[in-house]
Amino acid sequence: MQLFITATDTGVGKTHTTLQLLQIAHNFGYKVAAIKPIETGVMSSPADGSKLLRKSQDLNPNLSDITIDDIVPYQFKLPAAPFVAKKSAIIDIGYIKEKIAILQSRCDILFIEGAGGLMVPIEKDYFMIDLIKDLDAPTLLVTPSKLGCINQTLLSMEALQKRDLPFWWYVNLYEDRDEYFKITHPFYEAYFNEVPLELSSVFNSYMHAYIA
Numbered sequence: 001m002q003l004f005i006t007a008t009d010t011g012v013g014k015t016h017t018t019l020q021l022l023q024i025a026h027n028f029g030y031k032v033a034a035i036k037p038i039e040t041g042v043m044s045s046p047a048d049g050s051k052l053l054r055k056s057q058d059l060n061p062n063l064s065d066i067t068i069d070d071i072v073p074y075q076f077k078l079p080a081a082p083f084v085a086k087k088s089a090i091i092d093i094g095y096i097k098e099k100i101a102i103l104q105s106r107c108d109i110l111f112i113e114g115a116g117g118l119m120v121p122i123e124k125d126y127f128m129i130d131l132i133k134d135l136d137a138p139t140l141l142v143t144p145s146k147l148g149c150i151n152q153t154l155l156s157m158e159a160l161q162k163r164d165l166p167f168w169w170y171v172n173l174y175e176d177r178d179e180y181f182k183i184t185h186p187f188y189e190a191y192f193n194e195v196p197l198e199l200s201s202v203f204n205s206y207m208h209a210y211i212a
Contacts, residue, residue, distance in 0.1 A: 001210055002104065004137040006114040006128065008152035012144045013172040015048040017199065018113045019055050021140075024203050025109050026059040033060055033107040037096045037131070038115045038122070039072045041079030046072040052113065062106040073099045083121035091122055093134060100135070112137060118159050129159055138210070139167040140202065145180035150187055168205060170196045 003021070007014045018034050025032045034052040041047075049072035056071070057063045069075075073096055076085035104110045114120075118129040132139055139160060143153040153169070160167045171188075173180060188195045196202050 002137045004112045004139045007142040010116045030108040033103045034111040036113040038074045040085040042075040141169040146175045
């Protein structure tokens with residue numbers, strides 16, 4: 001099984017969320033792994049990917065020989081969208097799928113962390129959301145708690161819905177936490193009825209959908 005972790009923007013908490021999901025799934029007794037196919041802003045070793053590698057290996061002994069290049073197949077120095085950061089390099093989606101297949105063969109649940117948000121360009125006319133579509137992976141949309149997140153959340157949901165991509169969403173209460181319940185939560189409650197603030201509950205919904 002796979003779950004693609006995306007967000008409304010960069011810096012929203014995808015890696016933080018993925019690390020939590022690894023632990024939650026492990027606690028349920030599943031063998032887990034994570035991959036971040038593309039990471040930019042890499043000066044020496046991928047910061048996000050290194051965290052995912054350590055956590056995956058801590059939880060899954062099947063991954064003892066896996067390296068950072070397996071977890072982050074494409075690494076670029078410039079902290080920009082992959083299309084810009086890669087310059088003249090080619091990002092081979094087939095190669096990403098090969099790395100995903102290797103990790104998937106060693107775990108029950110593979111968490112795939114995207115770069116930036118859904119419309120971050122990988123190629124001129126190929127975006128992160130297109131990678132999700134190609135991987136045919138259910139998706140978790142991580143949304144922020146700061147002012148302005150309603151617009152970001154609804155636009156991201158609309159993009160997923162237009163492409164018929166199954167998804168869950170989760171509010172990462174990391175910024176303007178107290179203000180969130182005054183300026184954002186009332187709308188979410190009125191619009192969605194239920195607002196996912198607990199990641200374990202989101203994971204339970206995902207497992208129910210894909211085990212059932």
